[in-house]
Amino acid sequence: MHDIRALRDDPAAFDAALVRRGLPPQSAGLLALDEARRAAIHASETAQADANRLAREAGEAKKAGDAAAFERLRAEAAARKDAIAAARAEADRLDAALRDALMVIPNAPLADVPDGPDESANVELRRWGSPRAFDFAPREHFDIPAMRGLLDFPAAAKLSGARFVVLRGAATRLHRALAQFMLDTHVAEHGLTEIWTPVLVRPEAMTGTGQLPKFAEDSYQTTNGWWLVPTSEVTLTNLVAGETIDAAALPLRMTAHTQCFRSEAGSAGKDVAGMLRQHQFEKVEMVTICTPDTARAEQDRMTACAEAILQKLGLPYRTIVLCTGDMGFSAERTHDIEVWLPGQGRYREISSVSTCGQFQARRMNARYRGPDGRPEFVATLNGSGLAVGRTLIAVLENGQEADGSVTLPPVLAPWLGGATRIEPDGRLA
Numbered sequence: 001m002h003d004i005r006a007l008r009d010d011p012a013a014f015d016a017a018l019v020r021r022g023l024p025p026q027s028a029g030l031l032a033l034d035e036a037r038r039a040a041i042h043a044s045e046t047a048q049a050d051a052n053r054l055a056r057e058a059g060e061a062k063k064a065g066d067a068a069a070f071e072r073l074r075a076e077a078a079a080r081k082d083a084i085a086a087a088r089a090e091a092d093r094l095d096a097a098l099r100d101a102l103m104v105i106p107n108a109p110l111a112d113v114p115d116g117p118d119e120s121a122n123v124e125l126r127r128w129g130s131p132r133a134f135d136f137a138p139r140e141h142f143d144i145p146a147m148r149g150l151l152d153f154p155a156a157a158k159l160s161g162a163r164f165v166v167l168r169g170a171a172t173r174l175h176r177a178l179a180q181f182m183l184d185t186h187v188a189e190h191g192l193t194e195i196w197t198p199v200l201v202r203p204e205a206m207t208g209t210g211q212l213p214k215f216a217e218d219s220y221q222t223t224n225g226w227w228l229v230p231t232s233e234v235t236l237t238n239l240v241a242g243e244t245i246d247a248a249a250l251p252l253r254m255t256a257h258t259q260c261f262r263s264e265a266g267s268a269g270k271d272v273a274g275m276l277r278q279h280q281f282e283k284v285e286m287v288t289i290c291t292p293d294t295a296r297a298e299q300d301r302m303t304a305c306a307e308a309i310l311q312k313l314g315l316p317y318r319t320i321v322l323c324t325g326d327m328g329f330s331a332e333r334t335h336d337i338e339v340w341l342p343g344q345g346r347y348r349e350i351s352s353v354s355t356c357g358q359f360q361a362r363r364m365n366a367r368y369r370g371p372d373g374r375p376e377f378v379a380t381l382n383g384s385g386l387a388v389g390r391t392l393i394a395v396l397e398n399g400q401e402a403d404g405s406v407t408l409p410p411v412l413a414p415w416l417g418g419a420t421r422i423e424p425d426g427r428l429a
Contacts, residue, residue: 001102001363004034017108020115020324030101037094044087051080103207104214107359109324110296110333116323122336123323128307129316131340132398140343141396142274145404146422147171151275162272163264163279170428174395174408175282177415179257179388182284182309186385190305192255192286197235199259200226205238208364209382210330210356217265228261233382236287241364244375250368251290251298255385257282275389276348282388288381291368292358295379296333299355302383303335306351309386313409315394316340318347332357335383339390343397350390353383 007014007027015025058073114123142151150171156164167175186192206212206227211219211234220228229235236254245252260283271277286305288298303319310317322334331354338347358377361367367375399407404424413420419428 001099001359002105002108003358003362004030004098004102007031008034014108018105020109020113021106021327022117022325023106026105030098033094033098033101037091037098040087040091040094044084044091047080047084047087051077051084054080100213103363106327106329107332107356109327110355110357113327113333114321114323115325117325118323119326121323122320122326125319125321125335127316127318128311129314129340131316131342134342136402138342138397138400140274140341141393143343144396144400144406145424146400146406146426147396148426150426153275160279163277165275165278170422170426171392173416173428174412174422175388175392177412178391178395179282179284180415181312181412182385182388182391183255183257185309185312186255186284186286186305190253190308192253192305195232195236195239195254195256197232197239197256197258199229199232199235199261201229201234201238203227205234205241208238208241209234209360210328210363214329218263220261220263229258230262231260231283231382231384232256232258232285233287236285237289237360237380237382238364240289240361240366240378242366244367244369245289245378247291247368247370250378251288251294254287254289255284256287257284257388274393276393278389284385284388286353286381286383286385289366289378290381291370292377292379295355295357295381298379298381299333299335299353302381302385303337303353306337306353306383306385309391310337310339310350312411313391313395314411315391315398315409317350328352328354330354330356330359332359337386339394341394341397342400348390350394351384351386353381355379355381 007030011027011031015027018026054073054077058070058077061069061073114121150168152166152168155166183194187194203212211230219230236256260281262279264277264279267277286302288302290298317337317339320336322336327334334352334354336349337351339350341348357379360380361377366378368378369375395409396406401407406422408420410420416428421429423429
């Protein structure tokens with residue numbers, strides 16, 4: 001959420017940031033609402049102060065034995081109650097209206113984010129690895145012979161409908177091994193603390209990280225009001241909601257492996273084949289809580305953590321910075337990592353690492369206390385390290401062989417009982 005004080009100080013900068021996002025200027029309407037809110041607060045405070053004054057004067061009249069003045073002043077103080085209540089109600093209404101208006105305005109992009117309307121204006125930062133030269137036509141993951149029956153989409157459709165999958169045998173083992181490999185690497189080599197969190201959260205948690213109120217249709221809500229998390233960014237980030245942390249304890253660097261749930265609203269017709277875009281999937285998420293002045297460096301560090309997983313797996317990728325028109329709602333700068341999928345002959349997103357500055361912290365009221373003792377809002381960052389299902393796809397497609405088998409990355413052998421291959425008949429070997 002935006003800081004209304006910063007908007008008052010520089011409305012032109014606020015509007016310029018919205019324009020970069022492809023939105024119209026909104027400062028005039030917000031400032032008018034803020035002015036009305038402040039006027040209502042002033043009226044409420046003035047009415048209360050007037051009532052307090054009359055009450056004091058009534059007390060003094062009573063002490064002086066002036067019964068007539070006492071009754072008159074007491075009656076006047078009582079008459080102020082309705083005015084006080086009305087002024088407070090109006091102040092509360094306008095405060096809620098301003099908060100609601102600010103809640104649906106996206107974060108301001110950093111100055112070094114490239115401008116552009118959509119993904120066509122994203123800027124490539126670097127590439128790692130070279131796509132493998134196949135001496136046969138590479139297949140997509142769901143057409144690889146070794147995966148016949150192991151990626152069971154008909155069974156999932158019978159159970160749940162479209163955009164689900166049932167994994168069997170070696171596919172299940174590989175999926176689990178990838179998640180464990182990612183977690184162990186992040187903990188042992190990258191210094192992240194592993195956390196286990198619920199996947200059902202209160203609406204306040206979804207609001208804190210920006211999924212609500214604007215993007216309710218993208219997630220699933222239960223009948224009793226809980227929400228299924230679209231990523232453990234929601235739970236990990238909200239661990240500091242309402243807290244004031246000592247600066248010496250920062251940065252907090254966390255990781256979690258969870259089920260994730262997304263309705264994929266608006267994605268009809270996109271990636272309908274295979275398991276690239278699912279309603280239920282797993283991710284190993286990374287979240288950092290830090291001071292605002294260290295957030296950009298933390299974003300680069302988190303990006304390197306995600307890239308390290310792909311490098312260990314030997315999967316070619318490229319890293320891009322998203323333009324203003326392609327960034328997520330809460331982000332002020334985002335790095336996407338796209339892995340090479342030979343079955344599609346293109347790079348596809350496998351991780352997104354964003355710094356949100358103080359945008360989420362202001363919504364969650366998450367602060368830190370620096371050396372001067374004054375509380376300030378923390379900065380928050382989140383990133384995939386990685387999406388497990390998409391990593392499974394990349395491993396299968398990059399490791400496929402002409403005979404229908406799949407050669408697996410050697411680094412996974414300790415998590416696969418020493419296996420380095422999936423045979424054409426689906427057996428680990």
